[in-house]
Amino acid sequence: xxxxxxxxxxxxxxxxxxxxxxxxxxxxxxxxxxxxxxxxxxxxxxxxxxxxxxxxxxxxxxxxxxxxxxxxxxxxxxxxxxxxxxxxxxxxxxxxxxxxxxxxxxxxxxxxxxxxxxxxxxxxxxxxxxxxxxxxxxxxxxxxxxxxxxxxxxxxxxxxxxxxxxxxxxxxxxxxxxxxxxxxxxxxxxxxxxxxxxxxxxxxxxxxxxxxxxxxxxxxxxxxxxxxxxxxxxxxxxxxxxxxxxxxxxxxxxxxxxxxxxxxxxxxxxxxxxxx
Ligand code: SAM
Numbered sequence: 001x002x003x004x005x006x007x008x009x010x011x012x013x014x015x016x017x018x019x020x021x022x023x024x025x026x027x028x029x030x031x032x033x034x035x036x037x038x039x040x041x042x043x044x045x046x047x048x049x050x051x052x053x054x055x056x057x058x059x060x061x062x063x064x065x066x067x068x069x070x071x072x073x074x075x076x077x078x079x080x081x082x083x084x085x086x087x088x089x090x091x092x093x094x095x096x097x098x099x100x101x102x103x104x105x106x107x108x109x110x111x112x113x114x115x116x117x118x119x120x121x122x123x124x125x126x127x128x129x130x131x132x133x134x135x136x137x138x139x140x141x142x143x144x145x146x147x148x149x150x151x152x153x154x155x156x157x158x159x160x161x162x163x164x165x166x167x168x169x170x171x172x173x174x175x176x177x178x179x180x181x182x183x184x185x186x187x188x189x190x191x192x193x194x195x196x197x198x199x200x201x202x203x204x205x206x207x208x209x210x211x212x213x214x215x216x217x218x219x220x221x222x223x224x225x226x227x228x229x230x231x232x233x234x235x236x237x238x239x240x241x242x243x244x245x246x247x248x249x250x251x252x253x254x255x256x257x258x259x260x261x262x263x264x265x266x267x268x269x270x271x272x273x274x275x276x
Contacts, residue, residue: 005093005094006065006068006069006090006093006094008093009065009089009090009093010089011033012031012033012035012060012061012062013033015060015061015086015089016031016060016086018086019060019082019083019085019086020082021059021060021080021082021083021086023195023196024080026127027079027080027125028057028124028125028126028127028128028129029059029080029125030123030126030194030195030196030197030198031059031060031062031194031195032062032063032123032193032194032195033060033062033195034193035062035065035066037189037193038062038063038065038066039066039069039070040187041063041066041121041123041150041152041187041204042063042066042067042069042070042072042121043070044150044186044187044204044206045067045070045072045119045121045148045150046119046147046148046208047070047071047072047119049071050073051071051072051073051117051118051119051147052072052073052074052075052114052115052117052118052119053067053072053073053074053075053114053118053119053120053121054074054075054076054077054110054113054114054118054119054120054121054146055067055074055075055076055077055120055121055122056076056077056105056120056122056124056125056132057076057077057078057079057083057105057122057123057124057125058074058076058078058083058087058100059078059080059083059086059123060083060086060087061083061086061087061090063121063122063123064076064087064090064098065090067121068090068094068097068098072097072119073097073098073099074094074097074098074099075099075101075113075114075118076098076099076100076101077101077102077103077105077108077110077113078100078101078102078103079102079103079104079105081102084100084102087100099113101113105128105132106128106131106132106135110135110136110145110146111139111144111145111146114145114146115145116145117145117147118145118146118147119146119147119148119149119150120136120146120148120149120150120151121149121150121151122150122151122152123152124151124152124153126153126154126157126198129151129153129154129157130153130157130173133149133151133161133173133177133207134176136149137176137177137180137181137207137218138218138219138222140218142180142209142211142212142218143209143211144209146209147208147209148206148207148208148209149181149205149206149207150186150204150205150206151204151205151206151207152189152202152203152204153202153203153204153205154198154200154201154202154203155188155200155201155202155203156169156200157173158185158202158203158204158205159185159203160173160174161173161174161177161183161205161207162174162177162178162183162184162185162205165259165260165261165262166259166260167259168259170259171225171229171232171259172222172225172226172229174263175221175225175261175263175266176218176221176222176225177207178263179212179213179216179218179221179263179266179267180209180210180212180218181207181208181209181210182207182208182210183205183206183207184205184206185203185204185205186204186205186206187203187204188201188202188203188204189201189202189203189204212267213263213264213267214264214267214268214271216267216270216271216274217270217274220270220271220273220274221266221267221270223270223273223274224266224269224270224273225258225266225270227239227240227243227273228240228258228261228266228269229258229259232257232258232259233257234257235254235255235256235257236252236253236254236255236256236257236258236261237254237255239257239258243273243276245276246269246272246273246276247269247272249272249275249276250265250268250269250271250272251268252265252268252269
């Protein structure tokens with residue numbers, strides 16, 4: 001019944017035209033209009049019957065439609081009032097399975113809006129993608145309120161999230177993400193997949209929360225990576241300055257550089273810094 005209603009909605013291009021939803025760069029608006037591609041992304045979300053998906057930035061609603069068709073209940077937060085207006089047809093077709101909230105995702109309490117056990121799925125506005133991810137990774141307690149996160153980033157950010165030690169992309173984001181989640185790039189997309197096409201390629205990353213390898217507070221790890229990667233080209237001895245004594249406690253050679261440390265070694269260093 002709902003699926004039939006969703007199938008009879010006008011094409012996304014028509015929704016955009018009727019609502020005057022011309023893409024605005026400062027809102028990171030690069031829309032996905034290919035329904036097959038949107039279905040593929042929605043199917044990456046490990047949904048079980050009755051699950052909720054928290055979506056940031058539904059825009060004209062392509063991914064939202066695909067998630068609803070896949071059986072999800074969707075809580076969607078959108079900052080642009082023009083998009084909220086454009087989504088009225090979808091809201092009517094979806095009924096109580098879609099909750100639309102006008103607001104800034106950086107300022108809202110996603111855990112309270114989506115509820116425990118929700119999934120996160122979004123074609124993120126690129127200018128705030130990393131900040132949103134950091135917030136979701138910093139959730140306490142852990143495991144967090146979200147069960148999975150399936151997120152479109154610009155490719156360079158996606159590669160930083162999944163990077164391994166000793167590679168140029170490896171940094172704070174890699175360590176913090178991989179400390180708390182299992183990460184994988186699930187899909188790569190060329191600029192032409194979007195309307196308008198951005199300058200860069202994109203990729204969908206999936207993050208699945210795991211129990212951390214060591215009982216280190218996230219804030220301590222965030223501080224350790226900030227110190228160590230703050231001067232990435234220096235040896236850890238120099239990068240840590242007065243705190244370099246923690247390296248011996250953690251059993252890490254002070255002549256190494258931050259980018260060579262594994263996530264487990266960072267956890268040890270964070271523990272030593274926090275207790276030292
Ligand atoms: N989901 C749609 C799609 O795939 O076609 C739109 C994705 S577009 C990359 C990003 C969306 O996020 C836009 O609709 C934009 O208005 C919205 N947005 C930008 N900043 C936001 C914020 N701070 N909070 C919530 N939504 C935001």
